Amino acid sequence: MPTPKVIGIDLGTTYCSVGVFLPGTGQVKVIADENGHNSIPSIVSFTDRDVYVGYDGLELADANPQNTIYDAKRFIGKIFTSEELKSESSRYPFKIFNNDGSAEFSVTTNETFRVTPEHIGSQLLLKLKKMAEDHLGVPISKAVISVPAEFDERQRNATVKAANLAGLEILRVINEPTAAAMAYGLHKADVFNVLVVDLGGGTLDVSLLNKQGGMFLTRAMAGNNKLGGQDFNQRLMQHLYDQLNQVYGSLPSRKEEIHRLRQAVEAVLKEGHLHEEEVDEIVLVGGSTRIPKIREVIRDFFGKEPNTSVDPDLAVVMGVAIQAGIVGGSWPLQVSAIEIPNKHLRKTNFN
Template sequence: MSGEISMIGSVILALFLAGYLGQQYLPPPKPKVIGLDLGTTFCSVGVFHPGSGEVEVIADEEGKKSIPSAVSFTTTAVLAGHEAVDLADTNPQNTIYDAKRFIGKIFEPEVMEQESARYPFKVINNNGSAEFLISTNHTFTVSPEYIGSRLLLKMRKMAEKQLGVPIQKAVISVPAEFDERQRNYTVRAANLAGLEILRVINEPTAAAMAYGLHKVDVFNVLVVDLGGGTLDVSLLNKQGGMFLTRAMAGNNKLGGQDFSQRLLQYTTERVQQEFGVPPTLKEDIHHLRQAVEAAKLNLTLQPSVTIMVPLHLQTSGSSPEGAAPATVHFQAMITRELFEELNEDLFQKILAPVKTVLAEGHLEKEDVDEIVLVGGSTRIPRIRRLISEFFGKEPNTSVDPDLAVVTGVAIQAGIMGGSWPLQVSAIEIPNRHLRKTNFS
């Protein structure tokens, strides 16, 4: 008997040794499961590499690790990502963005009307569900999940090109507030892109995993997710490797686009003051918007930036009637202090949902163990300062906030694919009574 036990022990030891040597000296297998972050404004795809244990966020053909969540329809093609955004000003009625706001939701007619009024494209009410009206060489409608599928298909192809293997399986993230119907329609979008979804994970939980919080001893985690168009604040309670979302609040009309819009409004007024007329040509407004967006990003690192944009203005006395508008060169210095002053009231709105989740979670701010930042807008120094002043301690900034969710989803994808080295899987405890408080 003891000999049999000894033999079994030897076999097990040999298997472990073979596995270890294989990991050390054989090339690691290619990842077969990808992690997808289908965001409202931007989306990303990542993989967990067996062997090294590293997460790679895959870049597109332009080398960018996030692609805009936009899809544009022309007479000859359906374009997704940066190519779609390039057509947003010249083809606005056929360039769809923010589709995630509509996916799987049932709207009352008046709410649908309010939501659709915000966009240059046409939103159709189909028995409470949203559809988008497209007019190219013919007129047709597409669903929000179809828009999502085109983005997911693009990211699938990006991953296949980078890894050199076909990809058919994925893990995808959704907002914690998504109900069962919204989750199912998100999975349907992935199925349309030829992907089987192995797990749906909440975005705040994915972000916590990116920061490694599933492997350390913390209990109360506050996730502040401020992207291009929405603010979501979630309070997570962690027990072992399990996450429970205790409270949620947010503002679905507050994000980086609003901060850029304030700066665009300021520069437009400066143009009118300097030249007597505001910019009216679509091309000029597009270039001014691009310059403002770049300035906003640069102000996170620099105390001041200079905007320089050539504009085509029909100024009085600049050219004969009927002639082409005169080309002028607009230049303005934008300081970080000016940017903060223009947006201070919007920045202050971030604290309202933070206070709400603490109250609903029955916690004092001192009870929060970790503050996690997600979304590119949390890079803004004033916002980080606002949060640190409120809590009396610095938020965790060890992970790129743009890529926090996709990093966590990629880790979960590695777990579902059985990748080595093994990670601790984050288990989410459903909170059926959870409701999100929305501010506006």
């Protein structure tokens, strides 16, 4: 059976993963690490002894918080004002410095030095690259990688730079909503308007895609960079704390969070000049979309069930792996998918 030569990578904010398209079986394989995890935490921890990545880094987060870097994707290639960076820095236990508008992380081991978000990304990509090489048994040097649809050219180039530092040549950069749509098989299906709801650990992204033939165009984006599963966890913990001394108590309905989800969905429909009944498919991405209330709100809003046929945690990496199969020549020639860039598009953010 031919060995895949191009891997697909989802470099996520909280977790990242790698996959391949297997030409012999026509299946997508998400590659697990040595402990069987399909994805690894996007965490890098620096110590006097070594650099620890993924779950190894996560284990050191409590004991070594000032040198354990996470959420680097929020900073990669992004230009901040001094006030913005100061506000962001207050959320993290590690030190963040301003280098002409770019973020750099301070690390102290045997000496104190600074690392860039690209360097953190390269460490994660080195780990994913090794996972793929160990599984496939061959060296890997080429990849397709996904980025948020809102990433500008500077952020995309910074992501590619991180991959280059890890010894990977990036053949194509694909938007995460497009990758998710491909994982659900929508590049082959007779659909035109696709709504992608991506609710992860810390962010909400809603994208409206228009598909004509094998081409995808992102028509509208909205979301909330500070709304995700972690926020729901915090609300639940607060409720349990408040109810600790009570025998009975009903769980409060978090109307604020639900409103913010509806707000983002309504915004992309308005910007895309569509009514809810004109949406052909609703695609769910991110582990927080498993929450029954989230699915209920989406179902009630559109009057139909969202598509749940793909693991929402793995939808993006599976789609990127399909794209890797296409550019690597492993995918059947009669099937293709092209992404139309929309440089004038801006994300509506409800923070």
